[in-house]
Each structure stands twice: as C-alpha cells, then as structure tokens.
Amino acid sequence: MSEKIIPGITTERTEKLIAQTLAEMPEKARKKRQPHVGANEPEASVCAVKSNRKTVPGVMSARGCAYAGAKGVVWGPIRDMVHVSHGPVGCGYYSWGTRRNLVQGVPGVTSFAMDFTSDFQEKDIVYGGDKKLEQLLREADALFPLNHGLSVLSECPVGLIGDDINAVTKKMEQELGKIVVPCNCEGFRGVSQSLGHHISNDSIRDFVIGKRSFDAPATPYDVALIGDYNIGGDVWAAKPILEEMGLNVRATWTGDGAIEEIAATHQVKLNLIHCYRSMNYMCKVMEEKWGIPWVEYNFFGPTKIAESLRKIAALFDADIQAKAEAVIAKYTPMAQAVIDEYRPRLEGKTAMLFVGGLRPRHTVGAYEDLGIQITGTGYEFAHQDDYDRTAPEMAKGTLIYDDVSEFEFERYVEELKPDLVGSGIKEKYVFQKAGIPFRQMHSWDYSGPYHGYEGFRIFARDIDMAINSPTWKLIKSPF
Amino acid sequence: MSEKIIPGITTERTEKLIAQTLAEMPEKARKKRQPHVGANEPEASVCAVKSNRKTVPGVMSARGCAYAGAKGVVWGPIRDMVHVSHGPVGCGYYSWGTRRNLVQGVPGVTSFAMDFTSDFQEKDIVYGGDKKLEQLLREADALFPLNHGLSVLSECPVGLIGDDINAVTKKMEQELGKIVVPCNCEGFRGVSQSLGHHISNDSIRDFVIGKRSFDAPATPYDVALIGDYNIGGDVWAAKPILEEMGLNVRATWTGDGAIEEIAATHQVKLNLIHCYRSMNYMCKVMEEKWGIPWVEYNFFGPTKIAESLRKIAALFDADIQAKAEAVIAKYTPMAQAVIDEYRPRLEGKTAMLFVGGLRPRHTVGAYEDLGIQITGTGYEFAHQDDYDRTAPEMAKGTLIYDDVSEFEFERYVEELKPDLVGSGIKEKYVFQKAGIPFRQMHSWDYSGPYHGYEGFRIFARDIDMAINSPTWKLIKSPF
Amino acid sequence: MSAESAVRRIERTPPAEIERVRKWIFTEEYREKNFARQALVVNPAHACQPLGAEMVAHGFKDTLPFVHGSQGCASYFRSTFNRHFREPAPTVADAMTEDGAVFGGQNNLFEGLENAYSLYKPKMMAVFTTCMPEVIGDDLTAFIKNARLQGHIPADFPLPYANTPSFNGSHINGYDAMLKSILETLSAGHQSQGGDNGRINLIPGFDANTANYREYKRMLKAFDVPFTLLADISDAFDSVNDGTYRPYPGGTPLEEAAEVLNGKATLALQKYSTVNTLKWLGEAAQGTVESLAMPIGIRNTDAFLLKLSELTGKPVPEELKAERGRAVDALTDGHQYLHGRKFALYGDPDYLLGLVGFLLELGARPWHVLCSRTTRKFEKEMKALLETSEFGRGCTVYINRDLWHLHSLLATDPVDGIIGDTHGKYLARDHSIPLFRVGFPIIDRINLHRLPLIGYTGTLNLLTQLANRFLDIQDETCEDQWFEMMR
C-alpha cells in the first residue's frame, strides 16, 4: 500500500499546516497537542502520532467518557439485559436510543433498549445508593421478567461516594438467578470512552464469560463475531456472509447480542474481531485462558471484504475456503455494479475522517473502492496499536490527528478542502455550515448497514448523495 | 302537535321581522319574495308559504340546478354505474365526491364514485357531442367492464346545441348490453335541483324500472327503501332496523344503490319513502303502474323512529308488528341513554334550519328529543306538499322561509338568535363568523350517519359538540 | 325497447371476476388501453373558467362576484371555495332558466344587478358567464350598457365583465379574463400623464393559498416599496372571527387597482394564469411588465427577490437574506430524506413549474408531471426545466391527461409521493403512496391554505412536510428491529 499518493498532499504541506495551526494555541496546549498530530508515514512500523492521553482542557474535544464507552458500546447493544444507568438521570437519558445498536426481540418483553436509571437524588449522594440499587434490581427483574441478565453501570457519583455495587450485584445474582454484572465505569475514569470499553471487557471477563454453555453441539466452524455493534443493522449484513461461507456464528459481541451466548463464547473455535479497539481485550483473554485464536477483519467495501474472507477462510479447511471463494464470486458482480454506478460520480474526490473505534482506518478501502481518497484521518479514543494499523492504509503525507479539537479540525479542513467530511454529530453541522458535505460515520447518519456487500451498496449511495446533493449549490446566495 | 309553543316566538313578532326584512329589498324583489316567507300556522291545511318558483335574480340563493339534483341526488349514489357528466368539465368536477353518498364495492372496479366527463371543448359545442358521447360510452365500458350500467347526465350546452343523447344511449344500450340511461337534466331547466330529481325519476321510469327481476324468491315482506341517499352511511343505519323487524329490503333508492335492483323494484310489496321530495314521483309511478303502496316514514330521533316503525308495521301482519315492538323496546334504552347524556346540556336551546329535501321538517323531532326547539325552518327547493307537511311539525308563529336569500337569512338569525343554525356549506361560515354554532345538515358536516338509532347517538353528540364547544367563547376578544 | 321485453334476472358479478379486474387495472395492458382513450375523461384535475373568475373577483375590496347564467353554477363555485377555505364566498347569480335560454339573459341581468346592488351594497360587481349564455350568445357588452341606460345600475358603477365559457381552457383562464376586465374597467381614465408612480404591481395568479399572499406582502414590505397586490384574496378567504360577519373583509382597494397602469412595474408570479392580462398591460401600462416562475424553492425565490431588487434599485433586505440562509440550512440538513425520491405531481401549470424547480434543487425526482388542461407551450417549458438537472432525467410530462391516466402510471411505474390537491387521495390510497396536499381544492384537511408554500418560508414548510411524512411512514411501517429513536 505504500505506493498510495494523493495529488497535492505532501508531508511538507501537512507539516506546515500542523505547525501553523498549533501556533495559534497557547504554549502549554500546543505542547500537549503537538505529539497527537502528524503527517503519515505509511512504512513506519510505529506511528509517530501519540494517543490515549488526557484531553487538553478547554479545547473542545469530541470525546465521551468511560460510561459512554460502557453503556453505548459494550453493554447497550446486548438486547436481552436490563442495563441500569446507576446514578443521576442524565447519563442514561442522553444515551437512550442515541447509538444505533439495533436489536431483535419484543421491546419491553424480551429486549430492553430503554432507559433504566436510579435517578439519584441528593439523598442518594448523601446516604449512598446501594440499598436503592438492590431494590431497583429486584423491581426491574419483576417488571421485566424475561430479561436474561442485568448490568449496573456506575456513573460519576457512585465511585466518588464509595458505594459498593459489586457487593450488591453479587447478592442479586444469587437472589435472581440471572447474570447480574457490575461495571465500574464512572465517567471520570480514564481519558475517553476507551477505558469504558476496557472496564466493560473486564466485567465480562470477571462476571460473564464461562458462565454458560451453548445449547447446540460444538462444530469445528463455531466462531464469534466480536466488535460489531449492529449500527444500522451491520451485524445483520455481516453475519449471513460468514454463514454463507460455512461458519457457525455462535455469538455476536455485542451487536444484537444475547448475554447467555456471550457467556458461552469461550466454547468457540475462533474469534473474528472487527472493532479491535473496543474488544481486543476479550480476544486476548479468551486466547490466553481458553486458547481461542482471533483474527481481525474488515467488512467495509468489496476489496477489504474479499481480503478478509480469504484471510478468515485460510484458518479453516478447504471446504470453507472454497465456499469463501464462492461467496466472493457471487457478490463481486453486485459490488461491481455499485462501483460502476457511483465511481464515475465520485472519482477523484477526497474525504477526511475523524471517528472512533475502527472506522478511521477500516473504511478507507471502501472510499477507495469508490474512487475517493482520504486526505486525513484520526480517532477520538484510539491507542498506539490503532495508529500503527492506520499508517499503512493511508497515503504518504496525509494528515493524522488524534483527539482533534474542533479548533484544529476546522483549520485542517479549511486547508485541505475535502469533498466530504466523515465524522460525528458534533462535527456535522459545523462543517455543513461551511458548505462541506458530511456524513456521520458513527451512526451512518441514520442509514446503514454499511458492513458487508449489502452495506457497501448503501454506503455508496449515501456518499454519492452527500457529495452530489444539489442542495450544496444553493448555499452561495446570488445577493 | 298543535300545542307546540316556543317562549318568545309569536306570529306577530315573526310577521314584523319579515316585514322589516323585506322592506329593505327593492320593490320588485320584495313582491316576489313576500309569498315565500311566513309565520307558521300549524293547523292550516295548506301552508301559506309559496314555493318552487324562480329564484329572484341577484339575491344570493343557495339553490343548485337540475343537473345537481340529478347527479348529486338521484344518480350519483348508485354505486355500480358509470355516471357521465356530459358537457363542459366543471359540473362533474364540482360534484365529484362532494355529496357524501357512500357506497360499497371496490372503487374503480365495481363502484365508480369518480368523475366521468366528456370535458366539452369549443369544437364539441360547434359540431355537437353525440359522436363523442358514443365513443365515450364505449371507452368507459371497456375500461370499467364491471359496471352494471351507464347514465348520461346532460349539462347546459347539450340541450342548447340540439344534441340527441337519447338516441345515443338507446344505441349504446343495445351495443353494450347494459342499462344505459339518458337524463336531460341541463342546469337551466326548472328553478332548482328539484326538477333534476323529477327528470331523473322520469328517466328511471322510462329507461330502468321493470328491466330486471330479483334474483331471490319473492316474499310478502319485500320492500324498497326510497329516498335515502346514504349520506354518511344513513342507509347502513336504517336498513338493519327494517330487517330486524322482519322486512326484506330488496333495493335502496338510491343510496348505495345497485342499478339492477332499482330496475327490479317494481316487484316489491311496499315502498318506504324517506325523502318524499326527491322520489315521490317514482312511488306514485310504481303505485299507478304496479299497484305498489308507499308510506312515508321518519328515521330521525327515537320519537319519530318509533312512530315510523309502528306505522310501517301496521301495514303488515302481527308478526312484523311484534317484531317492530321488539325493535323499539330494544333500542329505546340506548336512545334514552343518549337523551340522558345530552338533553341536560341542550334543554331550552333553539335552532334554525334551512336545508333541502326532507330535513327541514324531518329532523325537528330529533332536535326536540334533545330538548331543542326549532324557531325557523325552510327549504331550498321544496314544493307546496313539503310545506303542508312541515306546518304541523313546527310551533305556532315560527318562521318559515322558502329559498331564503342570504340577505334575509342573516337578518332572521340576527333577530331570533338561535343557539344553532343547521344549513349548508354556503351558509356555514357566514353564521360561524357571527359567532353562531352551526352544523351542515346536508352533509352531516362530514359526520354521520344521522338516521336510525345509531344515527341519533351521533346526531346528539354532534349537536352538543357544536353548541357547547368552548371555542365559541374565544370569539370575544379581551382587547 | 319496452321494459317487459327486456326483463332479465339481476346478474351478480362473480368474486373471481372482480378479483381479475381489480388486478387487471394495475397492468401495463390496462395502461395502454387507458392511454388510448380519446373521448372519455376520468377524474380531471381542472375546473372551469368561471370559478377562476369568481376567485379573482373576491380579491378586490367591496366586490361582489356576479354570475350571469345558471344559479346552480354559482352554488358549485361557492361551495368549492367554502370547502377549501372554510370561509364564506358571497356571490350572486342572475339565475337564468329556460326562458333565458330562449330570450337571452338580459332581463335576468337587469334584475340581478338591481337586487344585488341594493342588498349587498358592493362597490363593484364582477360579471362573468356560465356556459349557458355563452352558448346562446348573450351580448354582455350590450346588456351592461343597457343596464346603465335603463337605470338598473348607476352609470358610474364599475361593472367589469368577462366571457368565461366552461368549454374552453380551465379556471386559470377565467381568472385571467376577469382580472383583465377588472383592471381595464378600474384603470379607465386613470392613466397618468406624468411619470410612473413608483409602485410595483404584483400578480400572484390563481393561487388558493392565502398565506402565500401574506408572504408576498411581507416580502414586499421588507423591501419597503409601495406595491399593489392584484388580486389580494388573503383577507377575503382568511378573515377574522370576531363575532361579526362581513361580506367583504378585504381585498385590493379599488382606488389602488385603478392606478395599475401607472406603476413602475408589473410582476406576475404565474404566467399561464395571466397571459391576456399581461398582454394587455404590456400594451397599456407605463412600466415594465414581466412574469417569473412561482417562487417555490430557493432559486425561484432568489429570482423573485433579485427581480424586486432590480426593479426597486434596493438590495435584498437582510431579513430575507437571513431567511434564505436558514432555509438553505434546512435543505442541506434534510436533503438525505428526499434525495432521489420520486414524485408524481398534478395541478395548474404555474404551480407545477414552481414545485418541480423545488424538487430538482433538493435532488428529488418529479417523475410524473401531469396537467389535465394546458398547452404545448407548457409542455415544452416543463421539459426544458427537467432538462436543467440530472434529477430531471427520466421524468415525463403529461398534458391533457387526467388522474385516471395517472392511476395507470402509478400502477406500472410507482413513485414515493404524490403532490396535488385533494382529488388525488384516491390515487394515494389505491397505490399506498402518500399524498402531499398542495393546490386547489383541498377539502379534506384543515388550514393548509394558511401555511405559505412560496418564498423561503414556504420552501421550509414544503421540506418539513415531505421529509417528516416519509419519516412517519418509515416509523409506522418498519419492523420492531428497525424502529429507532433517531431518524
């Protein structure tokens, strides 16, 4: 991939842009931000851009908190649990329905995409919330009896006032006979939602995995889908492809997930991981404790999908490999038809990304399939290993920014003038006001799925719609 | 009924009001209008109010035309015919869907509540429209093959340019093997829609009735429902009551009517007529030609319904009479519950009516069932026999007005200050602007049915809603 | 044939046959048959001339529309307006009957004028015809002259009159004819000898959306320029309820209208409904006379404001610029809900042109565009408009076709939404496609005429209605697993 070159993008220009931008910041902030931005060097084995550090106060970051990572990413998507936002009302309220982790089931009966909260009042802060929590879990189980488990996600005050939710959940697991999980994901912990993923993974490790066994006989093809949160139905577009190539997807983590399947995942033969950032911990735990190998894959765009299918199939027998080729052969014409339709409308366009999880690198190939080049990318809450995986995907000299502040991002976009920015809701309207087409790449902008072959068709349509909407031409007023 | 008295309503006051109002009119108009207005004399055998005369030019009348009477009243409600508005586009367009003669059937397949027109252009006026009509009927039958007949309703120009639609329909009836009816109802004929009813009745007499026989064995209880147009579902509220008392309703004229059933109505044993005005002609024809007796009835309000059921039953055997009593006994408590709910809210209120057909007299009892007295009533297009039937229903000295002009009506209402005016769409907003509650009594104001016991419940609710809506209290501004 | 000889038993259509036909009317075969018809019109989307004449008459202050012809016609026009606006529509007729058909309607006219003048105290009566006097050849010019001579009406009482035969054109032509006559009548003798009076004459055309008129006035006021709206129906058909009925609650003042020839410029926002009026003004008026597309959508509104700016020599007011910016913002935010969606539209030519412009600039596709009574000129203009955008590719214009033709089009080539008046509700139901009620008449929903569709505000309203309805449908029809908090 090292031959990727984008006309007009050079290391020099990028470094100059960075220098000019940071020069506008106060000394201390500049020093803190400097290591987080750089020009891409595709062949560097270690990406020079630093990450996973504290957000600089006052710079307007897009980051969320540990609770957000725990509730929004790991726990929320598990459909058959009651997830309790334990603490004041806000956290559960804001995160209710605002991440598009779709679920099957009968709402309120077997699936619970709702807002359960202890709605802390002053007295709970003063006297502690453990007793209330105990009663709450009892009430929740009684009113939603078909839940298969309950999670307790701590909000900031809980850790600060010294509550012991672990004791409560332990007691209630005994009493209710269901999986009851504590998750000490107070929002002040760590530097971003990333710690929330880690804490949640640890909770799964300590309180979930290994507690159940599958209700079907084991096969050599049992796998788990890890790190797909079913945004806009991604899991439903991804899982059938794997099944078509002969694999048995026993559990999905955690998109449209079932807690008991997650609890039995130690029995699978291979873990397939899409969002490395949020779930690599668990893959490593399962590898260490149960000897389950894991493999990363990328289901964005036909090029990466085919690569991934072959990579996965290589870990199985010839039968699976043949089926994988058959899957590729079957869907490639469909993907090509999509490319034939949209690539002429998008060829030569550029885009900049700033998202979370896996997307800042994983979607690059899908854009390239459509003829769009990515001139800048970055993560809200990545770690070094994310950036190391990103560098080879990006062209030389492209801009890499970690936890970019709105101040910086605006200037970078202003200079690089991409045809599209793919980022989050907080950035969307900033750039649209500047006349730049935008897609939300956390939520697929209420569209999706974007995973798999089906997802690529929708992705291509959406990107074309964003870039080629005639509404952008209306912005310039004739008076 | 002669004892009906309404506090404050006297013959003297009414005559003074009439005199004052007419005094404002030009001499010639006053003279023309004078005979059409009067104070009611319940015991007069002949009502003094004159009717069915030409509308005075320029006075703003509510009347329609012969075409309106033919299309809107008689033909339109027959569900399984293609009714062609023959002439320029307007007549069919304005009458399309604007009378609420509901029908069963599959729209466009077996029922045709649509606008079929020859949409005359200049050349049709110049060269005549007969050939076009012939082709049109052929096209209509081909595109709507499940029609059971076609009617051709002439608009003004047709008669003026000397077209012979009767020849065309005769030819096409042969060709298509279906009932094809001409109706020379040009809008300039006669003084109101009333002539349209008459012409239509004559068309039925000449081209329809007797052409079919029923497809079920005759019984002594075979009746036809005449003069119910199924406004808001009236037929569907009336017919079941008659069936419950043991009668076989073989045809409905013409609400939700089927043309072949109408064509076989000469086989029934009794005609029950609700709207005397529009269909008495046919009852008389059937009486003269086939010896079928007919009886008027009134299905508005429990008092009149019970009277009517007994009156009808009296023409049959003891079995029917017993069943009629059973029907009355069954529904009276329901009606009483309605009265108990609404009468306390309406007692002592007054209303004025100005409608067409049967309503200006037939609904009086229903209002009275609710405790409302009618201080004035009149017809758009009645004849002497209508007024003769009206006088006994109304209290002494109440105001009777025929083809009232808007000018007069406004002044009458201003003086008598009713709590409700029941009239048509053209009057509705005039009186509502004056702050007076109003119900459209042609269309039931998009509600209904108002016939039968079920209808009474809805009627009561609507009248209460109109009179007691708190919105009337908002009219007076505090500034 | 005599009744007796033809008596046959009632035949009921077998259910299977009903089912067959029910499906058949949705086929390509049926569409061909349907499009082949030449004499039959089914469900037209146009009314007749006098209705348009009546509407424009209501737009002048203290003016009583006067129907010369059948009484029934007047009732039809009035009730159509009553239902659409849910407002009174005071109009008289001279109620010609058979004798009129034989002897002509002069006596009816005399008596009618006399009574109406006396009872309803108008300052002007606008006389127009139904087809009856047109067919018999009544000479209105002579009749009205005679009426004055014989004292049925004061000699100086304004009595504009128009021949509005129903068998020619549609309501928009009646609007045009009556407007021209009113302006001719009122302006007679008022042509200034000096320069123009600086006023802008604005002619909205046949538009039954009262809020559009208020929006025009608001925009003109923002320019702070003297103007005359011809004809302003907004108060006539959206009047206050304060407990007093007023037959003439508003309209263009007659004195203002009398100055029409002395204006700095005349601008029509519809051209198909003002052809003859503009032609006459072009010859008679001092100022410039032009027409623009109805200002629906951003670009059409831009063009309108630019023209006002050009005519007045003033910049577009800041307040309108800000509105533009907010409307554009809403369009960029909302485009994803409408991009690529196909629409069927029907209605009057000028409305269609405005709406199609709006859809194209949004990335939506005006897939079937139908006008049931119009000219080749319109067809050509609409085709040219569609060709200006890639989103117009594949879209088709149908002229002098009706809503039953559209039924076949929707059956064989469906769309996402229908835009038109209430009469399209049967299409919406038959094809399970939402109907967006725009145009005239709208007689099954309330207040829609009170929400502007023109200008930037109107653009925002249209966008909101379209997008949110599609979102409603998505929420109503999706399975549980696709039902989401956000859209």
Add this chain to the structure above:
Amino acid sequence: MSAESAVRRIERTPPAEIERVRKWIFTEEYREKNFARQALVVNPAHACQPLGAEMVAHGFKDTLPFVHGSQGCASYFRSTFNRHFREPAPTVADAMTEDGAVFGGQNNLFEGLENAYSLYKPKMMAVFTTCMPEVIGDDLTAFIKNARLQGHIPADFPLPYANTPSFNGSHINGYDAMLKSILETLSAGHQSQGGDNGRINLIPGFDANTANYREYKRMLKAFDVPFTLLADISDAFDSVNDGTYRPYPGGTPLEEAAEVLNGKATLALQKYSTVNTLKWLGEAAQGTVESLAMPIGIRNTDAFLLKLSELTGKPVPEELKAERGRAVDALTDGHQYLHGRKFALYGDPDYLLGLVGFLLELGARPWHVLCSRTTRKFEKEMKALLETSEFGRGCTVYINRDLWHLHSLLATDPVDGIIGDTHGKYLARDHSIPLFRVGFPIIDRINLHRLPLIGYTGTLNLLTQLANRFLDIQDETCEDQWFEMMR
C-alpha cells in the same frame, strides 16, 4: 461464584411465555405492580441540570458554555442539542479525570479557561458543573477568583458560574441557575440610579423551539417597544447556511443583558424554569417582575398580550388582533376534529400548563398529564387548571412518574393522541396512538423547532397538526366504503 461452578446451558424463553408476558404488560395487574415500584426509574422524561445551563448560555452573544467536570458530559449535552436542532453547539469542558476527583478541578478549570479563551475567542464563558465536582465539593467561587488572580483569564472577563448538580431537579433548574448567574454577573455595576430605561425584559424559559423566540420578538416588535429577550437562542440554534461557520451566530447582546435590572418590567413566560432568577430579579430589579403561563392557545396568548399592553400602556396592535381573529376562526372551524379527544401529555411543567390550556379551550381532554420531575406546587397548579373546564373532568396529573408508568396508563386507559418529545415514540408504537412531537428533544423529525407553537400562530400550527393527523389516520384506516373526498 467462579465461572466453572456456574456453567449451565443457555436457556431460551419459550414463545408461549413471551406471548404471555407481552400481554401481561398491558394489564391492570401490571399497572399496579408498575406503579408500586420505588427505586427503579424507566424512561424518564427529564434530563439533568447542566444541559439546561448550557442551553441558556448559548442564548447570549459570543458566549461559550464551559463545562466544569467530565468531558463526557459535555459531549452528551452537545450531541443532544446537535440532534434536536441539527445545528452546532460549541461548548468546551475542562475534562476532569481521576486526579481531578482526588485533587479537585481547579487546575483543569485554569487550563480550560485559558485555552478556551484563546482558541474560541468568546466574550463570555458560562461555567457550570457536572456531578463530579459537585460530589467532591469543588469551590467554584474560589477557583474563579484564583483564575483571575493568577492571570488565567483577564480580570474583567465575564465568567458567570452555576452549580448544576445532576442529582437535583432537572434541566429546567440548571437553566434557571445559569441564567441567574449570567444576569447577576453582567448586571453587576450596571444598576441605574435614575428611572427605568423603558425596556421590557422577556424570559421565555427553557424552550427548544427557536421559532417561538422569533415569534416573541415579532409580537414585541409589533408593540413597538424596546425589549430584551433573555436568553435568545434562536440564531444560535437556527443559523444561516451561507458557507461560513460561525461559533456564535446570535444571542442576546451582553450589553443589553447588562441592563436587565434597569428595565421597566421583566416578564417570564415560564415560571418553573425561572424560579430563582425571578426571585433575584424581584429583589434587585427596578421594574416589576412577573411570570405568565406559556402563551400556547388563545387565552394564554391573550393574557400575554394584555400584560404587554398593560406594561407598555399601548393597545394590542391591530396586526395581532387580526391574527387572533384568524386563529379563533380556525379553531371554530376545526373544533369538530378535536372535540372530546383524549390526550396524554408529558414534558416540562411550563410547557404542560400551556398545552393543557390550549387543549381545554378546544374542547379536547388532557387525560393523562405527566411530569417526571417536578414539585407538588406544579401538581396543584395543574389540577386547578383542569378544574377550570368541564373538559378537565376525569383528567389526572402524575408527577415524578416516568414514561413506563405512562405505558401502563395507555394500556389500561387509552387516549387518542400523545403529546411530547421523541422519547414517546415507543409508547406511540406500542399503543398505536399518534405522537405529536412537542418539547425537547425531537431527534427523529426535522424542522419542528422551526415552526412556532406559541402565540396565535403557534395555536394555529398546533391545531393544524393535531386535526390533520387525525384526518390522516381516518383516511388511512377506514374501509373503502368510508373513504371520502371531504372530511
């Protein structure tokens, strides 16, 4: 318990059991159980204090909201506003983490102020807290004093601050606290010694409908009286798209707000969201300080205009009188579509009071009125309001109950419509009752904040939405034989 000891096979819930529970949650029995819960809150209809604080801060010109506490909170508030308004919501946080929890957030505040001041160039920063500093007891007063002393922020830079603990009250209380602090800060030293300056201060309260603010301004302009809208979020959250992003596109000018104590009068249109602000103003301001019901519906708007008339000594402008007359006309025309219909409402206290007033005057019935975080005072006031009308009979007020309680109410005592924010869409779906989106947040439809709900215009809009939706439903759900052209 160790994982190994507990391994058991996955159990799947039998379909019959799912069916049983599915039905059970609609029962009276379930309702009782549901209403008996004491600890669990399910689907509350209120947010936390700092969200309200952020909103009011956006309503001042060149003002940057500044969150003292966790970064994640700021992201939640911002994205909630982004989704509702589809607009930017620039806000910074000082991003406290574990060390902050141990040592307090002073250093974060210092650094945050310094960076934000330098990067985003605000003229004011409005500081408010998340629960973390509240729990650990950060002393904002001292911190801010120190920030100035140590030069992290210029000595005279306005830094209002408010304690907005999330475990107390709701977003409306945060709105109140922040507004009070901003006004205190800005007005300090600006108290005039002479008479009042003749201005009216208008406080809309927590209202996420930008069009309402524009409507307030329009009404006040019609009175031609100088006024200050506190705080005016309309441009901040409905700004133009002209190709340039502006972080502070509008808001109440700080100089104007600084004069708040010198106004002739202060009028709040919400009282529950302005309790402390009004209390302070009542003590500190020269002019009168009053609150009125939110002007939703005719009578509430009447009261507002009467009050303006009284305060200004001017008559209600003719233009507003005409609007009143037209809105009343629409209500009389449309009442039959809403009379007697039952509604469930949830939301903020002041919105509920306004909406209930409107429904009652229309003859509709506010059957279940629910506020998930409020006071007994509100409950009492709402009950009293319901008692003013016969249409309030049988209606019930529920305070500190949530939307899952409402689920049970709708299951056992259904209504015709639900009025509330987007969160009610699950209720709407579960019970097949239309949801009328009013309040905050609305994150699944577009532009609804761009349509005013207050004043006579808002009344018309509400009427239109309600009535036409019921007509839509009638048309969509009736059988063919009841499907009609007119409604």
